[in-house]
Amino acid sequence: MSFGQQGGPQSQWDPWKPHSQQPWNSGGDSQTPDWAALAEASESRNKRRRLLFIGGGALATVGIAAAVAVAVVSANGDDASNKPTAQLPATADIPSGSTGPEPSFEPTSAPPPLDPNDFIASAKKDTAPLSPGTLFPDQQLTLGETLYKKGPTADTKDCSTAALKTLPKILDANDCTRLMRVTYVDGGIAVTIGVAVFDTEAQAAKAKGQTDDKSIVRALSGKGVKSFCNSAVCRSTRNSYGRYAYFTVAGFTNGKDVTNKSTEVFAAGDALQDFTFDQIRRRGEAQASAAAQAG
Numbered sequence: 492m493s494f495g496q497q498g499g500p501q502s503q504w505d506p507w508k509p510h511s512q513q514p515w516n517s518g519g520d521s522q523t524p525d526w527a528a529l530a531e532a533s534e535s536r537n538k539r540r541r542l543l544f545i546g547g548g549a550l551a552t553v554g555i556a557a558a559v560a561v562a563v564v565s566a567n568g569d570d571a572s573n574k575p576t577a578q579l580p581a582t583a584d585i586p587s588g589s590t591g592p593e594p595s596f597e598p599t600s601a602p603p604p605l606d607p608n609d610f611i612a613s614a615k616k617d618t619a620p621l622s623p624g625t626l627f628p629d630q631q632l633t634l635g636e637t638l639y640k641k642g643p644t645a646d647t648k649d650c651s652t653a654a655l656k657t658l659p660k661i662l663d664a665n666d667c668t669r670l671m672r673v674t675y676v677d678g679g680i681a682v683t684i685g686v687a688v689f690d691t692e693a694q695a696a697k698a699k700g701q702t703d704d705k706s707i708v709r710a711l712s713g714k715g716v717k718s719f720c721n722s723a724v725c726r727s728t729r730n731s732y733g734r735y736a737y738f739t740v741a742g743f744t745n746g747k748d749v750t751n752k753s754t755e756v757f758a759a760g761d762a763l764q765d766f767t768f769d770q771i772r773r774r775g776e777a778q779a780s781a782a783a784q785a786g
Contacts, residue, residue: 607778613734641673643714651663680759707727725741727740727741728764733771
């Protein structure tokens with residue numbers, strides 16, 4: 492039995508299509524495919540595909556650029572920022588950040604602190620109760636490592652009667668209104684503090700400036716304290732603060748003279764002099780604090 496060609500057109504072989512029949516050479520019976528024809532056909536198809544890819548890429552690029560341009564125009568086409576300045580809305584048409592009333596605050600400031608020195612500078616403001624008991628209230632006090640016991644006190648409006656040598660004249664000349672005294676003792680050492688009161692700070696400072704080494708407050712004895720510094724040499728100090736001039740006289744209760752080697756007498760006089768300054772300062776602070784609280 493022989494196999495002849497079947498009727499109908501032969502199917503075209505396409506190497507890119509599955510199950511297509513591969514054409515065979517019509518000449519001869521070797522059934523060998525025409526490889527040159529196949530290569531030429533394949534190259535032709537490859538060129539077409541490259542052209543399609545290039546053309547498609549160019550079209551895609553043009554399409555993307557066009558889309559971006561449309562987007563930019565759409566985004567900015569109606570924007571007022573592209574209009575001339577004259578076409579911008581008037582200031583009154585621009586909404587403000589807040590339409591409500593602005594909060595207002597009353598300006599406040601803390602008042603300056605009251606100066607304690609102002610209250611002890613003149614009799615007009617220095618109105619707190621004043622006496623030896625209010626200025627020196629403690630029956631004993633410790634200064635450093637020394638315990639001092641409080642002795643007698645005195646208070647007079649005749650300042651010159653409680654002073655010695657050059658001090659009476661100075662007190663009278665500057666209108667001293669009061670002289671208070673208190674004595675403290677430590678064993679055989681006694682110290683009398685004298686506080687002269689004036690109406691103004693200027694008077695007290697002037698009186699202190701006129702004093703000298705012979706301006707001495709009269710030593711105060713009694714109430715268990717023996718007489719001292721009546722005839723013996725004693726050590727004295729003088730100072731002023733505010734409307735007060737204050738003095739000390741220190742010595743031995745056995746009548747012994749004070750010398751430069753009597754360091755314990757010097758220490759006692761200095762300690763009680765500083766204590767007097769602190770008491771006057773505390774008086775000013777107390778009055779300043781009371782005035783501040785009263786408003």
